[in-house]
Amino acid sequence: MSSSGALRLHPVDAAIAVDRDRAEAAVAELLEAFGRDVGGEHLADTPRRVVDGLLELITPREFTATTFPNDDAYDELVLVRDIPFTSLCEHHLLPFRGVAHVGYIPGPRLVGLSKLARIVEWYAHDLQVQERLTVQIADHLERHLEPAGVGVVLRAEHLCMSVRGVQAVGSTTETHVFRGAVAADDRLRRRFEASGP
Structure with a gap:
C-alpha cells in the first residue's frame, strides 16, 4: 500500500496469459464432441461468446482500494x-x-x-x-x-x-x-x- 493509503488491484488477466484462439478452439471441440455442428448458423459464433462470457466472470475490474x-x-x-x-x-x-x-x-x-x-x-x-x-x-x-x-x-x-x-x-x-x-x-x-x- 502506498503512503496515501491506496492499494492498486489489477485484473487477473494482466498476470495470467489468456490464449483466446486456443480457448475458442477448445469450446468448438467440446460442442463437436457433443455431436453439435459448430458450422451451423446458431453455433458458428458460440465459441467466441462462451470465451467472452467466461473471461467476464473471471476477470475483475481494476480499482484502487483507497x-x-x-x-x-x-x-x-x-x-x-x-x-x-x-x-x-x-x-x-x-x-x-x-x-x-x-x-x-x-x-x-x-x-x-x-x-x-x-x-x-x-x-x-x-x-x-x-x-x-x-x-x-x-x-x-x-x-x-x-x-x-x-x-x-x-x-x-x-x-x-x-x-x-x-x-x-x-x-x-x-x-x-x-x-x-x-x-x-x-x-x-x-x-x-x-x-x-
Missing part, C-alpha cells in the same frame, strides 16, 4: 449489507450468485465504503469456491486495514445444485468468517446473521 486515517478513532462496527456478487464454481464451471455482508471494526485506517463492494467483486471474479471467497475477503481487510475485527457472511445460490444434480432450486449456501472483536462478541456476530437473504 483507505483513510481513522482520525476520529471510530471503534464501532462498519457493516455494508447485501453486496451482490456472481462467481464461477471451479468444480462445474457454473455460476453461483448471492449477496455478501462485509464489516469491520476500524483500527488505524478506514476504507471507502464502495471499496468493500469492489473487494467482494475482485475476489468473486475468479474460478472459486464459496468458502475460499469468504476467507479471501476477510484476509484482504485484515491485511490492509489492521482492523480490531472483521466479519464476512456470504449467501449464494449455486447453479451446480439448482439446475443439475439434486436440482434444489432456491437453496442457498451460507459461509461465515468472524475474526478479532467480531468473533469474540455474540452481539456483533448476530448483526451479520440477522442480515437479510
